[in-house]
Amino acid sequence: MDMNDMEQKIQVCSRCVMDTSDPDIRFDEQGVCNRCHDYDRLIAQYVYIGEDGQRRLNRVVEEIKEAGRGKKYDCLIGISGGVDSTFVAYKVKEAGLRPLAVHLDNGWDSELAVSNIHKALNKLEIDLYTHVIDWEEFKDLQVAFLKASTPDSEIPSDHAIVSLMFRMADEMGIKYVISGRNYRTETHVAAAWSMGHFDWKYIQNVHKMFGKVPLVTYPHRTPWEEEAFLRKQIWFDILNYVDYVKKDAMDILQNQLGWQYYGGKHYESIYTRFFQGYILPVKFGYDKRRGHLSSLICSGEISREEALEELKKPTYAPSLQEEDLEYVVKKLGLTANEFEAIMRLPRKTIYDYPSYARDDRNLFRVSARRLYSIPRILKKHAKRIASRLLRTDSSKHNA
Numbered sequence: 001m002d003m004n005d006m007e008q009k010i011q012v013c014s015r016c017v018m019d020t021s022d023p024d025i026r027f028d029e030q031g032v033c034n035r036c037h038d039y040d041r042l043i044a045q046y047v048y049i050g051e052d053g054q055r056r057l058n059r060v061v062e063e064i065k066e067a068g069r070g071k072k073y074d075c076l077i078g079i080s081g082g083v084d085s086t087f088v089a090y091k092v093k094e095a096g097l098r099p100l101a102v103h104l105d106n107g108w109d110s111e112l113a114v115s116n117i118h119k120a121l122n123k124l125e126i127d128l129y130t131h132v133i134d135w136e137e138f139k140d141l142q143v144a145f146l147k148a149s150t151p152d153s154e155i156p157s158d159h160a161i162v163s164l165m166f167r168m169a170d171e172m173g174i175k176y177v178i179s180g181r182n183y184r185t186e187t188h189v190a191a192a193w194s195m196g197h198f199d200w201k202y203i204q205n206v207h208k209m210f211g212k213v214p215l216v217t218y219p220h221r222t223p224w225e226e227e228a229f230l231r232k233q234i235w236f237d238i239l240n241y242v243d244y245v246k247k248d249a250m251d252i253l254q255n256q257l258g259w260q261y262y263g264g265k266h267y268e269s270i271y272t273r274f275f276q277g278y279i280l281p282v283k284f285g286y287d288k289r290r291g292h293l294s295s296l297i298c299s300g301e302i303s304r305e306e307a308l309e310e311l312k313k314p315t316y317a318p319s320l321q322e323e324d325l326e327y328v329v330k331k332l333g334l335t336a337n338e339f340e341a342i343m344r345l346p347r348k349t350i351y352d353y354p355s356y357a358r359d360d361r362n363l364f365r366v367s368a369r370r371l372y373s374i375p376r377i378l379k380k381h382a383k384r385i386a387s388r389l390l391r392t393d394s395s396k397h398n399a
Contacts, residue, residue, distance in 0.1 A: 013025075013027065013036060014027075014031035014032055015032045015304070016033065016293075016298060016304065016307075017294050017304065018188055018290050018291065021190075021285055021286055022190035022193070023190075024190065024191060024192060035187065035188040035189075035294065036298060038188075039183070039188065039298045040298075042187055043183055043184070046183055046240055047182075048241050053241045053242060053243070054242075057241040060236060061095045061097065063176075064097055064236075067176060068098065068174070071173065071174070072098070073098050073174060074176065075097050075100075076099065076100055076102060076168060076174050076176070076177045077089055077099045077102070077126075077177075077180075078104075078165055078179070079102065079117055079128070080103065080113065080117075081120075081268040082116075083250055083253070083261075084180035084182065084185075084239065085180045086253055087180070087244075088178055088179070088238055088239065089121065090120070090124065090252065090253065090256075090257065091239075091242060093124045093125075099178065100126075100174075101121055101128045102164065102168055103129070103131070104131050104133060104157070104160055104219075105131065106133050106156075106160065107138065107139070107331075108157075108271040109268070113269065116259050119259060120257045120258075124257070129168070131164055133218070134217045136213050137214070137216065137218050138160075138218065140207075140212055141156045141215065142156050143332055144211040145206055145210075146279075146332075146342050147210040148348065148353065149342070149346060149347055150206075150352070150353075151193055151194055151283075151349075152196050153279065156203070157271075159198070159203060159219075160220070166229040167221075169233050170229055175234060176233070177233055177234070177235045178238050179237045179238070181237050181239070182237060183240060184239070184244050184245075184295065185244070185296060187295050187298070190286070190290075192349070193284075195350045195357060196350045196357060198223070199350070199356050199357055200220055200221065201354060201359075202353060202354070202356065205354040205355065206353055209353070271328060273316060274325070276288045277315035277316045277324075278321050278324065278325065283347065284347060289315065290311065293307040294307070
């Protein structure tokens with residue numbers, strides 16, 4: 001099949017810019033994809049704006065204050081230096097809460113990310129706890145995932161961050177963890193582009209096959225530990241309760257906190273920038289900008305035409321890509337030839353390795369891709385919060 005035939009087989013959603021590089025995408029008779037339909041459903045079910053959102057948020061804030069009475073901190077927030085997490089810090093402080101900000105230093109923070117974190121938290125007068133991960137362990141795990149040849153090489157960071165938050169909240173007796181996840185800007189998620197964030201069995205087996213350094217201190221959790229944490233903790237997605245418009249949020253952060261933009265979603269991390277902007281599109285043909293832009297189209301922040309024009313541009317500046325390539329390869333302890341050999345390895349998925357996802361698919365014929373497409377933690381706690389607020393509304397009405 002030549003390139004022209006391949007291009008003819010690519011279908012792009014008529015509403016957003018998701019396309020058939022997402023192997024699980026489906027289109028209706030109007031050419032609108034299932035990711036857009038998911039967006040509409042989730043927004044209608046879990047996002048509250050205007051006076052209704054503020055009223056619901058106020059009630060949750062009072063619950064948080066009551067649960068944290070007598071403690072130094074009444075909630076925990078994660079901070080990366082990016083838009084979402086920094087705006088969470090801003091809104092939490094605006095609500096009168098007493099957060100502790102937690103940052104995972106995995107060795108890949110850009111100077112701008114570090115600057116953003118300290119500027120914002122100093123202005124907001126929020127205490128910061130930074131967990132510095134063991135570099136030799138973490139480097140070995142990242143290289144193992146590259147050698148596994150799946151599109152999941154961000155999992156070592158993502159799994160560690162959430163695990164750290166779980167454990168910190170548990171150790172400090174903090175009931176509420178305030179998350180920066182939100183449906184308005186993060187719904188168009190192609191599971192095949194990255195899976196296994198919750199899957200400790202997968203992480204262990206990839207490391208067992210390709211790693212060399214024992215994972216002694218790496219923050220992690222089993223599914224059973226996660227369930228135990230969730231019985232004691234509530235993860236609250238505050239951005240689903242405010243009129244969250246990313247451009248407006250960036251303006252607030254820049255004008256009031258001295259925050260600076262870093263050029264792309266999650267590009268505050270050098271490794272994330274390189275992985276999403278170089279490895280994923282070059283090796284796997286996945287451009288994560290499609291998901292990010294598609295959610296912004298559906299939220300009305302940009303037009304489809306603007307998104308299509310954005311996709312014609314490089315993922316980020318080619319000169320910076322070259323700098324990142326040299327820096328990342330050297331920092332990971334690889335040679336240029338070793339990295340090129342990794343890039344040429346046959347592409348694989350989570351199902352090629354022992355994992356809970358593969359167990360689910362093989363034993364129960366459950367679609368693990370569907371299971372992981374919208375993170376369970378986000379749906380579970382959105383339902384818990386919405387249910388609590390609904391009961392409160394009902395009680396007030398009956399009274």
